[in-house]
Amino acid sequence: MSLSLCRIVIFCLFSLSFTVLSASVSTYLPKGSDYQQTIPTPESVLGFGIGERHPRHDQILSYLHQVAATADRVNIAEMGRTTQFRSQVLLTISSPENLSNIDDILARRSDIAASSKDPIVVWLGYSVHGDEISGTNAAMVVAYHLAASQDKAVADMLDDTIIVIEPSLNPDGMDRFVNWVTTHRGISENSDPNHIEHHQSWRTGRTNHFGFDLNRDWLLLSQKESQNRLPYFHQYQPNVLGDFHEMGANGSYFFQPGIPTRTHPLTPAKNTELTQLLATYHAKALDTQDRLYYSEESFDDFYYGKGSTYPDINGGIGVLFEQASSRGLQQDTVNGLLTFEYGIQNQVLTSLSTIEGAWKNQAKFKDYRRDFFKQAQKQASDENFNGYIFTETQDNYRLKTFLSKLQQHQIKVYPLKQDYKRHELTYIAEQSYYVPLAQPQYRVIKALFNQDKNFKDNTFYDVSGWTLPLAMNIKFDQVSSTWGLKTQDKPWREMVVETAEFDNSAYAYVFEWHEFLAPKLLHKIAQANIKAKVATKDFSAAVNGEVKTFSPGTIIVPAGIQNVENWRKILADFATQSQIPLNALVTGLTTKGIDIGSSSFRPISAPKVLLVGGKGVSQYEAAEMLYYLDNLLEIPVTVVEMQRLAAIDLASYSHIIMVDGKYKALSTQFVGKFASWMANGGVIFSQKSAAKWLSSNEILKMDFVSKNHIDQLFDTEKLTYGDKEKLSARKRIAGAIFQAELDISHPLAFGYEQSDLPVFRNSTIIMQQTNEPFITVAKYSKSPLLSGYSDKNLVNRLANNPTLVAHNVGKGRVIASTDNLVFRGYFLGSMKIVANSLFFAKAFSATLAE
Template identity: 35%
Template sequence: MVKRLLVLVLLCNTSLYGQDYFLEKYEPYTSKIPSPEQFLGYGIGQHHTRHDLIVAYLEKLSEVSDRASIHYYGKTHEGRKLVILTITTPENLSNLENLKKQHLAFTDPEQNASNYDNVPVFINLAYNVHGNEPSSSEAAMLTAYTLVASESAEIEKYRKNAVIFIDPTINPDGRDRHTQWANTYQGAPEVADPQDAEHNEYWPGGRTNHYWFDLNRDWLLAVNPESRGKLNWYHQWYPNVVTDFHEMGSQSTYFFEPMKDNGSLDPIMPKENYEDLNTLFGNYFAKAMDSIGSFYFTKEVFDGTYPGYGSSYPDLQGGLGLLFEQASSRGHRQKTAFGEITFPFTIRNQYTSSITTVRAAVENKAYMRKYQQDFFKSALTNAAKSKIKGYTFGDEKDQNRTKAFIDKLLLHKIDVYKSGNKYVVPTKQPQYRMVQTMFETYGKYRDSVYYDASAWSVANFYNMKYRPVTSLNLGEKVTDLKGLVTVDPVKKSNYAYVIDWQDYNAPAALNYLQSQGLVLSSSAKPFTTMVGSATKTFGYGTLMVPVSLQKKNPDEIFELLQKAQQEYEVPIFAINTGLNLNGIDLGSAYVSPIKKPKAFMLIGNGVSSYEAGEVWHLLDTRVRMPVTKIPMRNFNRANFDKYNVLVMVSGRYSLNEGQQKKIKDWVSKGNTLVTIGSASKWAVEKKLVKEKLTEVKKDSTEKTMRKPYVDAPENIGKESVGGVILKADIDITHPLAFGYTDTTIPVYKNNEVWLAPSKNEYSTVAKYSADPHIDGFMTEKNRDEFVKPSASLIVSPLGGGRVVLFADNPNFRGSWYGTNRLFLNALFLGNQIRIPESN
């Protein structure tokens, strides 16, 4: 006990320890294998190690040892390698394909393999999904060295009975951002003062990837190459155990599972997973932490309800996902209420848990295999019990959005079939639980406070109209994305072309054509015309390219339209007359030129890097339109007149009156300000616009009820809106809603921004429906007092310009294809909005 308390107070001062601090338990080590210290030239924990050096070390292990081989599963946005080091005995490594075949037999519910104890257990030790939680990647090198080089009988037992896949850095771009910061500000002697620059990264910090996405939320949504590469690898191997190493606040200790109870009323993962297996492994971790004097806690916080974490996604694949949270040194040494916490101390806890995970998995490998087999068999059993036999979906008017949704289904190995003009997903398949994740919605929950979102029915992310069916006509199985979008090749016209604005890729095609010097117009009313020998009706927002009014000749125009169609697969039609059969003609005043957007966005301290990254990612990767990112520190000297669209995402904007006036004056010149979430609330509170927030009148006679102090976090927490899907009614005749054909749309709500509907009859573009709930937890108070009376999207005049106010985030986590169009319309069509004066 005295030793344990000493360790807690000192938190392992590294001046007292060399690398034996980590490694002595598993001696001896073969001299043929270089240790991390020998390879790097410094001891683990003395500095933060760059990702390229981590990869180089694992490559070295693969080069010099027949117990290891390296695999590259992708690259990050910034081009860094994503790698897996496989460690086992030389015999297992040479026989890996056969072992893989035997292992995968347990994931096939049609097979009845029974050699549970004769196949090595497959373990994925995965580290550093949050870049500025760096201790785990250092532990990954120590773990790799131990498992490859140790000659101890214990480690040899693990190599013989396991195939261990080490993914040292899930988020290399974020890690290197933080590594550079921590090493740049490392002092000699080290500075433990929490206020030192070393412990306080500048915005956006290293937590996120290149586009500032939280990759630990991306397993389900798979927007980024890091996640897509890992998922492609994962579904080749289906490991039995997967680790997810993190860091938390410096004043904490250490967390491992079990987590708090799953918040779902009827979790789709087996009860055996979150009760028996987590407890089984948790007992191993407790014993290991006790042995080195580290304090810890379990069950109090964190939850695995959201299926897109690195510690929850494996639970839906017949494996066991394990979360670890280490109090962070946020640099190399930092003062806490318990003394100083050092980087080596944080690494040792993660290293100890890594080896312990292998031990627990090996000692229970038959159990883990039987569990995984039962998991996939129960998928078919559970599906058979349900009246729902499948889901049909599809949007013929927007094939590219449908294609994007199918891409997500296929990535998760969900079977999809084409039946006529619809797609079908049967429930009877091994990935039944992922089918549930994509389509099922919930209104009742066991818990009311969530670590993250309580709603994730992915079909709603895509505004994908779907319905459950009780009988199936499967049709042809979809195996890839080829041929999912079919458009007739554009024919040449010397008069005009029209582009269907309903297609998700239409804004990207518009941006491309504008960047090539063409002038396009948008139709504010529908029309019907002849396309070849057929009659076709075009809706609100249809793009028109007048040939004779361009600076380019007809051949050049036709070539550009062909390129746009080939690149973005959008419907483009040749028109030979301006006289339409119904509706407006092509020369109508309701067909007006579109001004090319020149957008900029405020970033930096106080601004949500998540939301800013979502905007940047959308415009970069899907629209391919540049957006200028201006740091808040450069606000005063920035020349706003170079741009015509300003995006302000959620944040805490501390702009003085002069800076507020700069924005007002710029908008008043005819420009467009787009605000999202709390930025919209800021715009209302600072009176940039004459709009109001929804207010609830308090009853002065209502008495305050006395409640137990211990219940305060739960009672207060349940009133927050952590993430729900709501239904909104939209005005499809408004330019901000051009391209939509249905007057209702799912929106994602994860804030407490409540906009009152505008007093101008024409300014409320989207209002929450009378029955707004689609999916997720929300209190009746929030639903009745805030949601029902509030608006989701308003456009408000400001001088000669306008302010587009989103109460919700239309680009949430890069996955809300269904509401991206509202945001893109604000950018491309905002200057076409002429707000009529209210009566």
Template identity: 40%
Template sequence: MKTVLLICVLCVTICAQVKLDYYLPKGEYSYDENIPTPKKFLGYEVGEWHVGHDQLINYMKKIAQLSPRFSFSEYARSYEARPLIVLTITSIENHKNIEDIQKKHQKLRSVSTDINISTMPTVVYIGHSIHGNEPSGANASLVAAYFLAAAQGEEVEKLLQNTVILLDPCMNPDGFNRFASWVNSHKSKNAIAAAINREHIEAWPRGRTNHYWFDLNRDWLLTQHPESQGRVRIFQKWQPNILTDHHEMGTHATYFFQPGVPERTHPLTHSKNQPLTKKIAKFHAKKLDEIGSLYFSEERFDDFYYGKGSTYPDVQGAIGILFEQASSRGHLQESEHGPLSFPFTIRNQVQTVFSTLEAAQELRSELLEYRREFYASSRSLAQKDETKAYIVGDNKDPQRLLQFSQLLQRHDINVYHLAKPITVDGLEYNEDNSLLVPANQPQYLLIKAIFEKRTSFADNIFYDVSAWTMPLAFHLNYAQLKNKAQLTYLQGKNYQHPTVTSSFDKNAYAYLFTWDSYYAPRALNRLLQNNIKVKVATKKFSAIVNGQQRDFTYGTILVPMGIQSDKKQTSLLMQKIATEDYVQVYSAKTGFTPIGMDLGSGNFRSIKPPKVVMIVGSGVNAYDAGEVWHLLDARFDIPLVMVDVEHFSSLNLNDYNTLVMVDGGYNLNQSNVKKVQSWLQSGGTLVASKRAINWVASNQLASVAFVANGTNPSNQRLPYATRVKNEGAQITGGAILQGKVDLTHPLLYGYHNDLIALFRRGNMALKETQNPYAVPVQYSEEPLISGYMSKENQQHVKNTPAIAVYGKGNGKVICIADNLNFRAFWLGTNKIFMNAILFGNLIDSGSTER
């Protein structure tokens, strides 16, 4: 008790003593009185409260108005309409020539070697708090901005002349504001350091993520969100020499800066990257030594996945640097090193901002030369590579292909139409359904990282995923072009938005559209929400459309005009979905078909509007829940009710036809279990993924059984020091596996290939079901396509169900072993998930277990 009281007294004293000079660099500086200090503008000292996002932006805007060293630019808006900004900070002379400076940096990617780098400034991107509940970085940006605007002296002028600083004060406005509101709302006048205090324990889903609960630091390469798209646009526009990414970690840690674990660097990273990173690290060490802060490097964190802010630059001629500060997770918290105050965490971040700028200035020539050498080396590697280009295509869905092309273009990768058709490995790629990506272009190494399949690694432990092969994620066919001469006649115009041609007949008997388009679920939902009667084909058939016979397959959507209450409104809506949802609409004049079922057949099943509820809250994986929310809300405009676990008892489940339970642990009492059982008996559809399947099994909602994992080591004695490595080798943190699919099953409507790439985390394996028709997707005999998965775990999951469907009375339980919506970029399996929601109740009892 005495210890706790002493800590509280010490902490109150520490917080009370902090003034602005606690943070500012030491030296002979004077300060421009026209530039307001953070306290003068905000009304409190930095670290006294957590700055709100609006306050942060307003301060930056104010000093940008007052300082000729600053320019202010908004580069994106978050989902909650908050501005994301970047401040360009440099000397007044450099500002006058800013466009010329920018163009010279861009030329370092080109073949030009006559650029004089002796007078060029380095470009440094300083990025803060991409995780909203890691606030010391964004609060440190207040101090950094003030110093760079107000400090006077020869040293400052020299720094500004030799560097262009891109200061991004907060990369995740929505999560940052959520967290600041939480900790400020729970701050006591007397600082409370106890870890159990409510201030330090955020409510689910916490402030780490953006509005839809995505980790934006995993989205640099994927660019699925407006925050990332804007940020990458700035990166590609400026092509900085250094990018810093300021984070926080556990309270009992110290301070980390890169390089990370040496053997966990991606093999495509240039050999000089890590030595340069280590050179810069010496500047951080010196600054932290000056104030006596503990720190570490070359352990725990790695440089493998190129989708993180600290690694994305490494494959583009820059140095990415991760900083991780032990977090106070509020204003004050006890730690094994003593009381950890919010101001202390801010000061460390400030120190490494300025150590980075010192390094950028001192190593200016070396950093600029490295960038030039990187791209010269990249060109040389591209010329030697037997792969001259990648051809990517999809005969059925131009939308996934379009989104893939847009992703590439966001990274300054040139993408072209095919000028002529070509057949590779038995697949035809033509002008309308394919794109071509030449390998020999400045972003060669990034292209390689996007397309490659990799299954061998120097180390088998990964901080994040081990694979992200983009064409597989988008479920696109792709091939390598190895004949350089073919490029001269295959490379067409720059890739543009494909057009969809539809036909509309005011006297149509019915309208039809296939289930191929990525946005077909949005089109269907739009019809259903407008009370249009819609059916889906459960068999193949041919029909006369637009005066010609055409074959249609499973999942074709039928809109019979004769049974619609408002034919004119239905026709107008069909035209709207063709334009806005990119589906190709066909007009049929008769219900009589030349082959297969007629349009009035009972094998066209009526579809009900989706009424979806998802359980969220404590114990539920917020990432997976956010991915479902984003998919339904942002992409398909399908209303989603989210009910907290603790409020599930109050939910009238009969108001919904689909219940989604994503990965997580569910603390539902027996009364709630019985409610779900009764609802299933009445015809509901439960979609359960990953650990939610354990809940389904333990509560006997389906006869799910699991394959016992045989990867545990024997009882032989092993060195204690190898424990982490041995156990880590059995973790499947993110690999790509191959699944075999049943194209006749309702969950696979809209698919045409017998094989599909599935993203896999963890080692859950389902046993074969008793019913032979109940497994629409099964892992193949040799499942690993790309990434790391131990041989034992590959053996464990091979030939097991990736998806299994079980009956419960009139209802269905759809169990999905993987995450079909991973990080919003796994477009290739999104439709399976949507089929579960839209067609799950149509799965016949003969195809399920009861």
């Protein structure tokens, strides 16, 4: 080897050594600590140091599994798998003695008196937003420190504490982000905020596989990751939960409490006091390294569907942490150069301060938890009603889903023994249930069923109304007296329902559209070339010797027009998979209404759907739409970015869906192409700003209320500069539930038996009232606000205005909604309107006056 080459090799080895050393786990750990040498360090397994690169999920798991295999203080368990089949893991770290008795300790958690001498539980959850990855990297450092430290203080702490680490709450999103950063980073680090490394494509790593924000799903439980986690949360019942995030690069470091006036009234005042106590530990840890931070600003503690708030109604203290994000390896900010390592260090410091604060004040946190559940019993007894009763007679899927969500939240629900009448509504025993307030989950029950409309502070970081039975269109009521109410002794548990025997010789098969999964079955049989028709009028027919009435929207599969081999077996299998009962008819002559051969039965074909996506389109609303159609109904959806739309042959698609977004970038030439596609029979479903764009291009013949008009609703004459933020809050609808009135005679309302329908609104996009007949499918009621905050001026302006309209465009149809009908994957009550738009758009005709 030449001397020059030797010098280069030595230089490279020295440089590599320096790089690894600078990112060594020791740089993140308390000074002067000793560590057990048999426990592997992160860099020894990853091949690079913490903060030097962005590790993939599999690399992180590999390291944590090796720590668990070599440390007697660490257990690791798989909670489940994500949609992309990545493992969701949970580390339990404590003394060896505690871990050997962990099952007994956790079993005692539900008996608060018995568990008072057991260790306190601290849960640390990292990077629920997958592109906020400093938390996940900090998790490896914290796990190593707790597993390998030989300091007496750590050993003493582990005797009294069980630490639960969820290193990555969103593995799918995290790997999406890691792939992006790894692809776009250069050999030389680029701190320019404009560099592509810091700007992800349309589907960012923030969200999970479908594009959902998992930090909004703890209460709603629409996503697999949340459903996998929740049983473990309730098993451990943490006293303290740290929720580690990132925010904009120009911030510093935030920890709760948040804005004091924006705490949900169900949260005890003592919760904020204990959060402030923990804050002193965070401040001390950050002060030692002269790091910038702040508290009691920007963020709130209102919506209970987040990792930092869900513990607040479950006897724990949830704490939000927000680190300014480098997004890549480094970024120039108003505070100077922000590096990935710097953010990780802050997350490590506050992880350890959370553990220390909880451990040193464990008696206070244990007392709080005990008092929390004692107060819950007293508060339940002080209420002017005893519980909630609810029913759903038409759709077993929505009912079972609602029951399952309550059960996952550890709420006891009791089936009725006999029918019960209240307010002229009879609750049928087989389809009705009672939720008593007097149970440990009193606050969770209230959080899910409340319809609050008035609040101390009307500014919301997230939604203000999320009432679960309204979202799922489940009829419910408060029960002020249980006299005459008879319930089963044991709470509801899901039972396996036996499939009814299939009639292989029927004249026709009928299934009803009010079933939530009816569109799933219809699409499956249409794709299999089994011919089906929809009834546009009522009819009655004999089924199993009894006359049954079928509403418009009912689907019929006549035997006489089929030409697919084994179509009966295929139909039966699809019906079983979709959980839809089939009714067998023995004749085409009905007892009342249209006969089976009537032209009032319209043929159905499988839709081919294009969803407009890409930059400029709301990734959240597109994700929610895709989740409903693809995941719940198994209808394939082709996603085309807006930038590619002009090059697509639209004739290949029967339907186009446009969610909220900025569509001004679409050219005039494309608008003409779009209008031509509709004139030839294409169907467009649009919501919110997409509907406004269609109106501005004269495709949708509706006028919208202007921003100036909304501004004029608010008197600003006597306002001071200090009132600016409050006025802004009054002018927006952050997220509330409103009452719509459906025209249930319209084909887009097939499957709905009642005209009242709760819908979700989070914008001030308002349609003007119209004199055109037959195009308004739904309008807001006279007093539309059902749950959440909306200024009375906006509520009054919305009253009686259209929320869903539809009319002809040549041979095609345009359908427009001002609401998000599939919000966050849990608004099951209004979702069917989207399915109706796919299957029944040609079942109506509403031409406009010339």
